[in-house]
Structure formats: C-alpha cells, structure tokens
Amino acid sequence: MPAADVALDRTLAALADPARRRVIELLLDGPKPAGELAQAQGLSAPAMSRHLRVLRTRGLVAAERGDPVDSRLHIYRLRRGPFKRLRSWLDDIEDYWQDQLSAFKAHAERGARGRRT
Amino acid sequence: MRPTDSVTVTTVVALAPDAAFAVFTDEVDAWWRRGPRFRSRATEDGTLAFTGGRLVETFADGERYEVGRVLHWEPGARLVFEWRDRSFAATESTEVEVRFVPDARGTRVTLVHRGWDRLGPNHPGRRGARGHAFLDVLGLWWADLTVSLRALTGRH
Numbered sequence A: 001m002p003a004a005d006v007a008l009d010r011t012l013a014a015l016a017d018p019a020r021r022r023v024i025e026l027l028l029d030g031p032k033p034a035g036e037l038a039q040a041q042g043l044s045a046p047a048m049s050r051h052l053r054v055l056r057t058r059g060l061v062a063a064e065r066g067d068p069v070d071s072r073l074h075i076y077r078l079r080r081g082p083f084k085r086l087r088s089w090l091d092d093i094e095d096y097w098q099d100q101l102s103a104f105k106a107h108a109e110r111g112a113r114g115r116r117t
Numbered sequence B: 001m002r003p004t005d006s007v008t009v010t011t012v013v014a015l016a017p018d019a020a021f022a023v024f025t026d027e028v029d030a031w032w033r034r035g036p037r038f039r040s041r042a043t044e045d046g047t048l049a050f051t052g053g054r055l056v057e058t059f060a061d062g063e064r065y066e067v068g069r070v071l072h073w074e075p076g077a078r079l080v081f082e083w084r085d086r087s088f089a090a091t092e093s094t095e096v097e098v099r100f101v102p103d104a105r106g107t108r109v110t111l112v113h114r115g116w117d118r119l120g121p122n123h124p125g126r127r128g129a130r131g132h133a134f135l136d137v138l139g140l141w142w143a144d145l146t147v148s149l150r151a152l153t154g155r156h
Helices: A003-014 A018-028 A034-041 A045-057 A081-116 B017-026 B133-137 B143-152
Strands: A061-064 A075-078 B006-013 B047-051 B054-058 B064-074 B078-083 B094-103 B106-114
Touching: A003 A081, A018 A034, A018 A045, A018 A061, A018 A075, A034 A045, A045 A061, A081 B006, A081 B017, A081 B106, B017 B078, B017 B094, B017 B106, B054 B078, B064 B094
Parallel strands: none
Antiparallel strands: A061 A075, B006 B106, B047 B054, B054 B064, B064 B078, B078 B094, B094 B106
C-alpha cells in the first residue's frame, strides 16, 4: 500500500470513534481548550485526554499549553494536512462517477446523432 | 441519513428523459467505462447489463458478478441500484441513485452515490484491490464531516 494510503488509514482509524469525530466537529469552529471539549460531550477529563492523545499522535490535532500544570487548559486546534487526504479520497469518488457520466453523455449523444441520420 | 453522506455528480445530455434513461440502462455496457477502475475484474472486462432486476457483469468463463439489485426503476425519471465492489462482504452495499430531469438542452442527469455509513469500520473493502484505492477506506464513517472538511481545506 502506498505511503499516502497508510497515512489516510491512520486518519480514518482515528476518526472511527464518535467521540473523536465530535471533537473534530467542535474544532472546526476554532481552537478550544481540552476542558471545554470534554464538557461539550459530558466526558471526564481523563477520557477526553485519551481521545485527544489518539488525535494528536495521528496528527489530526495539535495542542498548545494554556497552563503549565492543568491539561484541561491546553488549547487544541485542527491540523489541515490529514484532512486534505480525506478530501482527496472524496474527490476520487467524484472523479469516478464524473468520468462515468461523461462517457454516458458521449455515448448517448453519438447514438442520438446516429438515430437521426 | 444526513445529506453529506454522498457524492453527487451531474451532466446534461442532448436527449429527452425517456431516451436518456433508455440509453443509460439498455446500453450500459457500451458507455460504462472499461478497465479495472470501473469493472469488477482487474484482468478482463465482462459485459454489463441491467437484467432480472439486477446490474450484472457477465464474463467469458460464465461468471456472473452481481453489482447490485435494482431498487427503483422509473423509466424517464429515476433509477436506483445497489453498488458493491468485489471486496465488500455479501451483506454490504452502497447505493446509486440516478435522476433524469427535463432541461432546456435535453435532460439533466444527476447521480448520487451514498450509503458508506452502512459499512462497518472493519469491512473487507478496507483491503480493497489495487486500482480501487478509494474503496480501501469506504467503510469508515466520516462523510458527515465532508462539507465542513471541504471548507476547512479550501475547496467548494
């Protein structure tokens, strides 16, 4: 499997969990402290911390220390790179069907001319 | 199902809807593109046909590969069929809907491919064949985020 696919696989594995997907959704609005992300889902700080660690090690989010001691105040933000690969996958599916429809159009209009003559 | 769990493509064809629908279905083998990216075998193209309520690819050695059942057949207006890759489990399927709408230039044909959220995170599509790179990851539910992700990465 090409390297890019392995990276995409990791991205998708990280997103396989609904709590982590919700984190991504929340961060689409802008950077947020870990405590707020936990609160938004009714999760404990340690549970959210585990999810954030997965997202961080897969490179989907980055953290900045909001406080030297309290990790709930660390500010999380989305990293764009991995999502570009997701987008590119979606684009592949679109390309697949757009190629198909173009072939259909070309064939149908060739046939239409044939039927008229 | 949220509407972002889908891919939509469209074209306009210079035929009336009835004729466009007939070409789309009766002549599917003539227009459906060839090669491993579009057909079910890597080495050989079979013959595609909507037959017996199914979309089937038939090969020279007699194999009949069923792409999926036809779920809705409304000539001149709407066609819905299941779409599955060889790597899918027997119970797994996605869905393709094609609408034919009259347009000043003929017929607007709009195709929607949806249903990835029905596939489990570990479904066999993730081990999909070379040339089907996008199928490797079909099973993971992420499409809900599609619109936002596209905004994030600066397209559409």
